[in-house]
Amino acid sequence: MKKILFLLLFGxxxxxxxxxxxxxxxGTFNGEDLTNIAYEPTPHELVIPKGLPSMNIxxxxxxxxxxxELGRRLFYDPILSKDSTISCSSCHSLKFSFNDxxxxxxxxxxxxxxxxxxxxxxxxxxNNGLFWDGRSLxxxxxxxxxxxxxxxxxxxxxxxxxxxxxxxxxKKRFREAFGISNSLExxxxxxxxxxxxxxxxxISANSRYDKKRWQLDPNPFLLxxxxxxxxxxxYDDLLGTAGAPTGHCAHCHDGSALYSSEVYRNNAITQxxxxxxxxxxGRGEVTKLRSDNGMFKSSSLRNIALTAPYxxxxxxxxxxxxxEHYNSGGHYAENVVxxxxxxxxxxxxxxxxxxxxxxxxxxxxxxxxxxxxxxxx
Amino acid sequence: xxxLAFLLLAILGFAACGDDDAQPKDPAATVNLNFRALYNGxxxxxxxxxxxxxxxxxxxxxxNFFVSKIKLLxxxxxxxxxxxxxxxxxxxxxxxxxxxxxxxxxNYEKVPLGTYKGISIDFGVPSELNNAxxxxxxxxxxxxxxxxxxxxxxxxxxxxxxxxxxYDSTGDGVFNQSxxxxxxHPGTNEVLTSVTLLQPIVLTDKLVYDLNLFGxxxxxxxxxxVALDLSDPANKNTQSLSDLPLAKSLMNHWLSALSL
Numbered sequence: 001m002k003k004i005l006f007l008l009l010f011g012x013x014x015x016x017x018x019x020x021x022x023x024x025x026x027g028t029f030n031g032e033d034l035t036n037i038a039y040e041p042t043p044h045e046l047v048i049p050k051g052l053p054s055m056n057i058x059x060x061x062x063x064x065x066x067x068x069e070l071g072r073r074l075f076y077d078p079i080l081s082k083d084s085t086i087s088c089s090s091c092h093s094l095k096f097s098f099n100d101x102x103x104x105x106x107x108x109x110x111x112x113x114x115x116x117x118x119x120x121x122x123x124x125x126x127n128n129g130l131f132w133d134g135r136s137l138x139x140x141x142x143x144x145x146x147x148x149x150x151x152x153x154x155x156x157x158x159x160x161x162x163x164x165x166x167x168x169x170x171k172k173r174f175r176e177a178f179g180i181s182n183s184l185e186x187x188x189x190x191x192x193x194x195x196x197x198x199x200x201x202x203i204s205a206n207s208r209y210d211k212k213r214w215q216l217d218p219n220p221f222l223l224x225x226x227x228x229x230x231x232x233x234x235y236d237d238l239l240g241t242a243g244a245p246t247g248h249c250a251h252c253h254d255g256s257a258l259y260s261s262e263v264y265r266n267n268a269i270t271q272x273x274x275x276x277x278x279x280x281x282g283r284g285e286v287t288k289l290r291s292d293n294g295m296f297k298s299s300s301l302r303n304i305a306l307t308a309p310y311x312x313x314x315x316x317x318x319x320x321x322x323x324e325h326y327n328s329g330g331h332y333a334e335n336v337v338x339x340x341x342x343x344x345x346x347x348x349x350x351x352x353x354x355x356x357x358x359x360x361x362x363x364x365x366x367x368x369x370x371x372x373x374x375x376x377x
Numbered sequence: 378x379x380x381l382a383f384l385l386l387a388i389l390g391f392a393a394c395g396d397d398d399a400q401p402k403d404p405a406a407t408v409n410l411n412f413r414a415l416y417n418g419x420x421x422x423x424x425x426x427x428x429x430x431x432x433x434x435x436x437x438x439x440x441n442f443f444v445s446k447i448k449l450l451x452x453x454x455x456x457x458x459x460x461x462x463x464x465x466x467x468x469x470x471x472x473x474x475x476x477x478x479x480x481x482x483x484n485y486e487k488v489p490l491g492t493y494k495g496i497s498i499d500f501g502v503p504s505e506l507n508n509a510x511x512x513x514x515x516x517x518x519x520x521x522x523x524x525x526x527x528x529x530x531x532x533x534x535x536x537x538x539x540x541x542x543x544y545d546s547t548g549d550g551v552f553n554q555s556x557x558x559x560x561x562h563p564g565t566n567e568v569l570t571s572v573t574l575l576q577p578i579v580l581t582d583k584l585v586y587d588l589n590l591f592g593x594x595x596x597x598x599x600x601x602x603v604a605l606d607l608s609d610p611a612n613k614n615t616q617s618l619s620d621l622p623l624a625k626s627l628m629n630h631w632l633s634a635l636s637l
Contacts, residue, residue, distance in 0.1 A: 053512030053524045127522060213530070235531040240611070240619035248614070251560065255525030256509060262525040289472060291424050291438075329554065334424060337438055337541050338558025339614055 031184030034175040041066050049205035050214035051257030055124045061193045066177040071198025074191055076374045079163050081153035082108050091117040094372050097303035103314025108154035116314035121302050124200035128262040132296045132312040135286045139196035157188040205257050209360040223360060230357025233350055245350040248340030252298035259361060260300035268330025268341045269311055270294060275334055291335045305359050319358055323351050405487040406580035410588050411480035414440060414468045417595040420477035430604040434545045436552055441467035442538035445499045455491030465519035488580060495575035500631045501537035504566040508533050529564055532618050536564040544607040557613055563624035565617040570628045574637050596634035597627055
């Protein structure tokens with residue numbers, strides 16, 4: 001309640017501020033005509049690398065160079081937050097594959113949420129829900145959330161719109177990207193569209209394993225023996241051979257070059273007395289199905305070596321800990337698929353091999369890509 | 378008032394004419410394909426104990442599959458008619474008795490009239506579509522929609538069916554970590570199974586025909602009185618490349634598991 005009152009007060013104050021501004025101009029502010037700025041959007045052709053599926057691009061938000069560049073600027077601009085301290089990149093930093101290295105990422109004023117940040121990588125290919133619980137269905141919708149989340153950017157969109165409408169640079173860029181004719185036509189929906197366009201370009205398919213798997217590099221020794229053994233554990237290649245190690249990882253982390261099967265599962269990290277007792281119900285909160293409580297998205301393992309700590313709450317510090325968890329079988333609950341989440345009996349060598357394989361999913365060209373970097377630096 | 382009535386009539390007449398001109402309607406029927414999942418004749422409810430023939434119980438958590446080339450089989454002058462090239466049925470919603478009564482439905486309009494002698498339906502993904510390229514199909518295609526969850530890159534094949542659950546191997550009436558979880562994921566071209574069911578289907582103009590299909594999971598696991606031994610660890614996980622015979626037999630059991 002207090003929070004709402006505060007937000008209301010804040011809203012009124014900023015509205016008053018906005019009004020005062022209008023008065024200076026004399027009478028009602030009718031925005032600024034932008035039609036003198038050329039609107040000639042350049043279509044952006046996406047190149048989809050081998051191993052990745054088609055990308056669903058909404059008909060009303062085609063990719064353009066201008067839209068993508070605007071999206072990149074918005075992504076890196078703290079103007080989206082209440083006190084200009086937090087941008088999307090604060091929690092989604094390129095050098096960590098657009099993740100961060102914190103269990104929980106602080107928002108405005110250092111406030112903490114309850115979940116760990118997620119990598120933004122091949123995000124445009126996802127079609128089974130965004131966030132750990134899948135509650136948002138499109139990038140356009142998702143991009144609206146962080147701004148008004150009190151533990152993230154703690155701002156309200158009305159204010160952001162006013163800030164953008166006043167910026168000479170953004171006025172020009174929104175015109176160039178979306179053909180608006182007046183500065184007052186800068187809306188949160190257009191900002192979200194631009195952010196989504198930028199996010200759809202965040203494509204990665206150049207890890208060492210990609211190079212081997214899709215024969216991008218003829219070198220037969222791309223992966224060491226240890227790594228190949230890990231690959232076999234990951235994909236259950238030796239299933240059916242008595243005593244051979246299997247990890248069942250690909251049942252939830254395949255999707256070809258996505259390394260995410262985009263399923264919601266309980267991977268048995270939380271011990272609960274019953275399905276009603278998960279501290280974070282995850283997917284169950286969204287679907288309202290009791291059996292979905294404690295389920296989270298089987299996120300992509302691409303660039304996973306860069307994004308510790310792990311899981312929706314950042315509980316595991318290292319990949320070694322993650323592997324130990326899966327090897328133990330974790331904590332049984334009714335909705336754990338114990339066909340694959342079960343005691344694995346991996347030897348020390350097997351664990352080393354699996355770890356080595358996970359490292360082959362790192363794409364260094366991704367975080368060195370100049371097109372993804374901060375445009376303000 | 379008279380004027381208004383006249384205007385209305387005029388508009389109606391106009392609309393009707395326009396419609397007729399644009400598209401003379403061929404006589405056709407609509408077929409609703411209603412798929413229900415059963416366990417031993419009763420609606421399948423996930424997360425509920427189900428009796429297994431060895432006196433123990435199982436519980437299912439996930440049951441879904443691809444079907445393809447769903448055809449009405451023509452007779453006499455009526456040629457075969459393909460209702461759909463590919464569909465995905467996921468019974469994840471069968472979580473209580475009421476939900477389990479409701480079928481998963483697909484509607485096919487403009488089906489040519491005639492007398493059909495039955496249907497044929499393939500369980501699995503046709504070989505020409507069973508590869509990574511299907512991930513590039515348009516976003517409303519089931520093969521694109523379920524690419525991430527069902528395309529298994531190491532085999533270059535889709536997983537045709539996912540049946541996942543737990544077997545109360547200790548027989549204590551409680552499901553827990555000491556029991557055997559199973560995860561049956563058959564795929565690859567070798568396990569594609571064609572099922573034909575004969576029953577006259579007469580389609581007349583404007584008819585909405587309910588084609589009711591029943592898939593009984595029990596029949597997949599218990600074939601001709603012999604139940605798959607779920608206590609055997611070798612039967613716990615099934616993937617075709619490593620465990621082709623078992624994968625094949627589970628898929629083949631659709632021959633008896635499907636009924637009209």
